Amino acid sequence: MSITVPTTRQDHRIAWLTALAITIHIAESALPSPLPGIKPGLANVVTIVALVQYGWGTAAWVALLRVLIGSLLIGTFLSPTFLLSLSGAVASIIALRLASWVPGRGFGPVGYCLLAALAHMSAQFFTAYWVFIPHAGLFRLLPVLMTASLIFGVTSGIIAQMALHRLRPAEKPAL
Amino acid sequence: MMKLTRADWLVLIAAIALLPGLYAHYWGEQGPATTVRISASGQQDITLPLSGERRVKVHGPLGDSVIEIHAGRVRFVSSPCRGKQCVHSGWLSHSGELAACLPNGIMVSVLGRERQFDSINF
Amino acid sequence: MSFDILCRQRTLYFLVKWSLAVCIALNLGACSRDAEPVHQEQILVFGTLVDITLWGVNDDKAQQATAAVISTLNKLHHRWHAWEPGPLTEINARLARGETVTLDPDQVEVIRGARELSRQSGDLFNPAIGRLIGLWGFHSDDRPSTIPPPAPQAIQQLVAQHPTMEDLHLDGNKLRSDNPALQFDFGAYVKSYGVDRAIDQLRRHGVANAIVNAGGDLRAIGSRGDRPWRIGIRDPRGPGILASVEIRGDESVFTSGDYERFFVYQGKRYHHIIDPRSGYPPDGAMSATVIYPGGGVGGGASTALMVAGPKDWLKVVRGMHLKQAMLVAADRKVYLTPVLAKRIHFEVDPPPTVIIGQP
Numbered sequence A: 001m002s003i004t005v006p007t008t009r010q011d012h013r014i015a016w017l018t019a020l021a022i023t024i025h026i027a028e029s030a031l032p033s034p035l036p037g038i039k040p041g042l043a044n045v046v047t048i049v050a051l052v053q054y055g056w057g058t059a060a061w062v063a064l065l066r067v068l069i070g071s072l073l074i075g076t077f078l079s080p081t082f083l084l085s086l087s088g089a090v091a092s093i094i095a096l097r098l099a100s101w102v103p104g105r106g107f108g109p110v111g112y113c114l115l116a117a118l119a120h121m122s123a124q125f126f127t128a129y130w131v132f133i134p135h136a137g138l139f140r141l142l143p144v145l146m147t148a149s150l151i152f153g154v155t156s157g158i159i160a161q162m163a164l165h166r167l168r169p170a171e172k173p174a175l
Numbered sequence B: 001m002m003k004l005t006r007a008d009w010l011v012l013i014a015a016i017a018l019l020p021g022l023y024a025h026y027w028g029e030q031g032p033a034t035t036v037r038i039s040a041s042g043q044q045d046i047t048l049p050l051s052g053e054r055r056v057k058v059h060g061p062l063g064d065s066v067i068e069i070h071a072g073r074v075r076f077v078s079s080p081c082r083g084k085q086c087v088h089s090g091w092l093s094h095s096g097e098l099a100a101c102l103p104n105g106i107m108v109s110v111l112g113r114e115r116q117f118d119s120i121n122f
Numbered sequence C: 001m002s003f004d005i006l007c008r009q010r011t012l013y014f015l016v017k018w019s020l021a022v023c024i025a026l027n028l029g030a031c032s033r034d035a036e037p038v039h040q041e042q043i044l045v046f047g048t049l050v051d052i053t054l055w056g057v058n059d060d061k062a063q064q065a066t067a068a069v070i071s072t073l074n075k076l077h078h079r080w081h082a083w084e085p086g087p088l089t090e091i092n093a094r095l096a097r098g099e100t101v102t103l104d105p106d107q108v109e110v111i112r113g114a115r116e117l118s119r120q121s122g123d124l125f126n127p128a129i130g131r132l133i134g135l136w137g138f139h140s141d142d143r144p145s146t147i148p149p150p151a152p153q154a155i156q157q158l159v160a161q162h163p164t165m166e167d168l169h170l171d172g173n174k175l176r177s178d179n180p181a182l183q184f185d186f187g188a189y190v191k192s193y194g195v196d197r198a199i200d201q202l203r204r205h206g207v208a209n210a211i212v213n214a215g216g217d218l219r220a221i222g223s224r225g226d227r228p229w230r231i232g233i234r235d236p237r238g239p240g241i242l243a244s245v246e247i248r249g250d251e252s253v254f255t256s257g258d259y260e261r262f263f264v265y266q267g268k269r270y271h272h273i274i275d276p277r278s279g280y281p282p283d284g285a286m287s288a289t290v291i292y293p294g295g296g297v298g299g300g301a302s303t304a305l306m307v308a309g310p311k312d313w314l315k316v317v318r319g320m321h322l323k324q325a326m327l328v329a330a331d332r333k334v335y336l337t338p339v340l341a342k343r344i345h346f347e348v349d350p351p352p353t354v355i356i357g358q359p
Helices: A009-029 A043-054 A056-074 A080-100 A109-132 A136-166 B006-027 C005-032 C059-079 C087-096 C105-120 C130-135 C152-161 C188-204 C298-319 C338-343
Strands: B033-040 B046-049 B054-060 B063-070 B073-078 B098-101 B106-112 B119-121 C038-045 C048-055 C168-171 C174-177 C210-214 C217-222 C229-234 C241-247 C249-257 C262-265 C268-271 C285-293 C324-329 C334-336 C354-356
Touching (some): A009 A056, A043 A056, A080 A109, B073 B106, B119 C249, C105 C188, C241 C249
Parallel strands (some): C334 C354
Antiparallel strands (some): B033 B046, B033 B106, B063 B073, B098 B106, C048 C210, C210 C217, C262 C268
């Protein structure tokens, strides 16, 4: 007897968004960086697009699955890099949730992306600090990391905004 | 199309405004690089002059990382981690620069003159 | 596919400009400080590497002052050398023959000062045991490790003769000794004396902010402009720094350690600080550091602390009225007086186990 797992429209969305995010993530992982953590974070674009188009739930799934499957594919599952990515993803998801409660017009893609990037980097940094190198000297990196996440956050936000501009405006979010 | 909401602007400006504070706080006094500090979790720091030639073996949970000081620069020569990010960081020569092997819990930082000592008693 | 290029460019442009402005401002801020008048010179003199750091004087004055210090230290080195033929060896020979020696005023000062310190330390700092130090081979700049330590009988013999500063009779400037075994070797005390004379010279030349560091033992006066002098204390077993203090005003920092002059024979380390009671170098401590205002006490105190070790260090602290002392024991525990515990800053992470002694 075969088992059929009914899939919803949302499942499909999550699947292709995650696939897209993972592709970008893997491409990015080939880039060198001073500390495992400074990456352009372009895969975040997908997360934010998912957030604005399809809601927080979808975005959360995409973010988490991206980290999980991405690490399995690259081979860093359960490695320090994985732990860092995971902490970053969880923090950015929480930040996005909180941000979505802002009244009025709230945030646009740029704001969301920036917040997500800052939360992501902060979480990664403190995970590195608490788990791997509990040493005050590590803080010398913090200003550089936060500058990078600021720049990349805004950049990916702009890209996300451009992308959203081109997607069907009809499908509005249920945040 | 590039319309940022008010909330967007607020976050952006707040983030930019915070940056100088971070730099001032954590970078503080800087100057020409003169010292290397090697920190390994669970062990005492080693502070060494950036001048001179030296190879230091530091023990971490994964094994020994080798750090080399040569011609006013310092780098990870080898490390038992898989990613070798630390080795790929290459040579450090400016104060504030940092290389770390997270899996092996070892950090190498270059410190500026202001943090060094005016005189050493021994 | 038409972007709103202008709008996007404008935003990015704005951001880049902002970030650059911030970075430049920060860098300029950092650069503008510190075109400071610090002069630092290292010279081989006084039997060691002497580091003279001057702040707040122009080049000419710095050169003059430094030259004066070098000249002073050269003279002192010859005058107080424990084994090269010179005034001190002459005094030693004559005292051993039972003769009465007529001293110069500076010699009276040194001998009197050393005797007082010796008393206060309970004779743990004993500059009269020159023979014992010579027996161990430390009356040479380079003692080979292939030569074994002296025979126990030879050591016993010298210990039994028990020369101390109490064997001296000092009448004005006339000196006589009761004990033919007495031989002066002032050890680190000469260093403190030399450093003090160097500081005097600097002051005479109008220098108010300086550090004179003679082979690791130093005295700092004034401050480095608007910030204090930062002094690092070396780890007895490492190339790195164990702890640091900041000095503003006039303070000396003297350390005696088992790593300064030593030899290793058959796996055991024998260093140059001899316990006058046993005739052997003690192994309870790796280093002892004393910080005190002004000059004077210095090398004698750190020597006595090394000999006392963790068991008796507080006796020395009390006897010599030391407020700030640190002992790094052989097991790496750090013993501190309360005053020093408050101001010292450990530079190692994790910091060592600290035991605060109440003098």
